[in-house]
Amino acid sequence: MSGQTGANQPRRLAAAEHGLGTSDVDPDALHLMEQLRSAGYQGLLVGGCVRDLLLGLTPKDFDVATDATPEEVKQLFRRSRMVGRRFRITHVRYGRNIFEVSTFRKAEAEAQDERRHSDSGLILRDNVWGTLEEDAFRRDFTINALFYDPETEEIVDYVGGLDDLENRRLRFIGHADVRLREDPVRILRAIRFVAKLDFALDPAIEAAIPETAEQLAAIPPARLFDEVCKLFICGRAEAAWAFLAPTPLRSALFPCTSPEDPFVRLAMRNTDARIAVDKPVTPGFLLAVILWQDYLARYVELTADHKPAEARSGAAAGALGFQQEIIAIPRRFSQFVRDVWSLQDRLERRQPRSILRVYEHARFRAAYDFLALRADAGEPLQEAADWWTRFQECDRGAQENMVETLRGQKTAGEGGSRRRRRRRRNRPKQAQADSNG
Numbered sequence: 001m002s003g004q005t006g007a008n009q010p011r012r013l014a015a016a017e018h019g020l021g022t023s024d025v026d027p028d029a030l031h032l033m034e035q036l037r038s039a040g041y042q043g044l045l046v047g048g049c050v051r052d053l054l055l056g057l058t059p060k061d062f063d064v065a066t067d068a069t070p071e072e073v074k075q076l077f078r079r080s081r082m083v084g085r086r087f088r089i090t091h092v093r094y095g096r097n098i099f100e101v102s103t104f105r106k107a108e109a110e111a112q113d114e115r116r117h118s119d120s121g122l123i124l125r126d127n128v129w130g131t132l133e134e135d136a137f138r139r140d141f142t143i144n145a146l147f148y149d150p151e152t153e154e155i156v157d158y159v160g161g162l163d164d165l166e167n168r169r170l171r172f173i174g175h176a177d178v179r180l181r182e183d184p185v186r187i188l189r190a191i192r193f194v195a196k197l198d199f200a201l202d203p204a205i206e207a208a209i210p211e212t213a214e215q216l217a218a219i220p221p222a223r224l225f226d227e228v229c230k231l232f233i234c235g236r237a238e239a240a241w242a243f244l245a246p247t248p249l250r251s252a253l254f255p256c257t258s259p260e261d262p263f264v265r266l267a268m269r270n271t272d273a274r275i276a277v278d279k280p281v282t283p284g285f286l287l288a289v290i291l292w293q294d295y296l297a298r299y300v301e302l303t304a305d306h307k308p309a310e311a312r313s314g315a316a317a318g319a320l321g322f323q324q325e326i327i328a329i330p331r332r333f334s335q336f337v338r339d340v341w342s343l344q345d346r347l348e349r350r351q352p353r354s355i356l357r358v359y360e361h362a363r364f365r366a367a368y369d370f371l372a373l374r375a376d377a378g379e380p381l382q383e384a385a386d387w388w389t390r391f392q393e394c395d396r397g398a399q400e401n402m403v404e405t406l407r408g409q410k411t412a413g414e415g416g417s418r419r420r421r422r423r424r425r426n427r428p429k430q431a432q433a434d435s436n437g
């Protein structure tokens with residue numbers, strides 16, 4: 001990306017041409033940029049919000065780019081704080097929103113070059129500020145490098161992003177293989193944008209996939225977790241997975257999955273449907289689905305010489321532990337996965353004495369959704385899933401009747417063990433102790 005400095009005249013699109021007005025922009029963001037300007041700085045919208053507005057989509061958030069340094073931004077806005085180390089930005093709380101304000105900076109390659117040739121002060125500060133133009137070129141994709149200047153109401157395009165938006169094409173700024181080597185995580189961003197926007201992927205990006213998949217091994221697992229989550233909750237997880245599954249990216253990220261697992265595909269679709277109607281989603285649920293086959297395989301292996309409960313927890317630890325080497329799974333999510341898995345057996349078996357305890361479990365609803373999805377994916381669980389569906393629709397009295405009916409069925413089915421069962425029911429402590437999971 002060298003030789004760009006000052007050399008290019010950007011394409012400028014006037015309001016009448018691009019059709020956006022300040023009324024499309026969050027008023028707090030407008031106000032924030034106005035304050036930057038009145039303090040003598042530049043302030044423009046950049047990235048996803050400009051892209052989405054031009055596509056007629058609702059932006060997730062409004063990111064601001066400025067020539068003010070983070071310290072200067074901090075001084076200007078009382079309710080702000082600097083975050084990030086690799087990329088130092090400032091979060092400015094404004095009205096009810098928090099805005100990301102980032103200082104214009106140079107492309108990483110150029111910044112590194114500069115650091116190499118300058119005194120150590122710059123090396124410690126992993127941020128090399130730049131101009132508006134340099135800031136455009138350091139960004140990942142052309143469609144993510146468009147600026148909206150609220151003062152002139154112009155779109156400013158240094159990189160051909162407007163053309164690519166028009167042609168619905170995702171292209172890196174510069175050479176795909178160079179930009180991917182700089183930061184292999186960008187391949188996951190590429191898949192997310194292609195899926196979310198239904199754009200065509202530049203063949204140069206596609207060609208770089210195998211090499212990039214290998215490079216993902218060097219990425220810190222915590223960063224991969226963040227990026228994979230964004231992929232799963234972009235609203236088009238099914239498309240993203242369909243793209244990823246047949247490539248070496250799937251085996252690099254989730255070695256224990258198979259490309260054609262119908263359960264995973266359904267879960268992605270289900271997640272998209274929930275997001276479409278603003279229902280909550282958690283990455284824990286999708287991780288539980290993705291790792292389910294591995295968990296089952298480990299469970300079967302462990303049952304050979306372990307008790308079922310031990311085999312279950314051993315299988316969970318094994319499957320999660322293996323995945324953690326690649327993608328860090330924060331504790332709250334791995335616990336969620338364990339809970340959902342360990343509830344499966346209890347939901348399937350429907351032991352009358354533990355129905356209410358299962359029902360009141362904090363993860364019941366997620367575990368039930370998981371069971372229903374397994375049934376949809378072809379496991380022979382439809383009867384159990386339907387039973388739990390009905391159970392949730394009943395009031396307490398009817399629920400007790402359902403449990404009684406179940407008890408009758410179970411005892412009729414296992415006539416010989418009736419006496420033992422009755423004895424056990426009278427000793428609740430022990431009954432609890434031998435419950436599953």
Ligand code: ATP
Pocket residue numbers: 046047048049060061063138139140141144145183185186
């Ligand atoms: P979303 O709608 O998901 O927020 P976004 O394009 O705003 O999409 P962010 O992750 O919020 O994505 O990043 C904001 C902007 O920062 C991007 O549009 C892009 O210009 C730049 N950016 C983010 N990550 C990278 C990266 N890894 N390499 C280069 N530029 C990046």
Ligand code: MG
Pocket residue numbers: 047048049060061063
């Ligand atoms: Mg964004």
